[in-house]
Amino acid sequence: MLVYRLKMETRQDVVFEVPAFLQRLVELDNCKFEEWCVEMVDMRRESVDKGRAKHEEVKELYQRLPAGADNRYDFVPVEWLQKWLDETTPTKPIDNSKCLCPHGKLHPDKISLMKRISQYAAEIFYKRYGGSPRLT
Secondary structure, three states, X not given: OOOOOXXXXXXXXXXXXXXXXXXXXXXXXXXXXXXXXXXXXXXXXXXXXXXXXXXXXXXXXXXXXEOOOOOOEEEEEHHHHHHHHOOOOOOOOEEOHHHEOOOOXXXXXXXXXXXXXXXXXXXXXXXXXXXXXXEO
């Protein structure tokens, strides 16, 4: 493609003045954008801190979950434990009501839906997340 350009002996610099109201609007928009950037950085930092705290909690409690043969234990729904391990969803209170027999104890047919964990880990779960009834 052939392009022609007019050559001038003197270059004319054109100065454009931006109206004052437009400058104020741009400055205001820039300030809002900078505030938004700071908020995003703070939100990201907060999210990372929460993620680290959750990771440490999971790491600590995961090692203490197994109940030994001679230790005291509680039953917790496997579904709840899976949601607790999933860091993308907020952890809800423990709900054992679906696995109860008419006497208020663990139904024998529902034991496959439950996980036997140490009472130490159960204490921490119930203190942090709440829930009922406890199945010991």
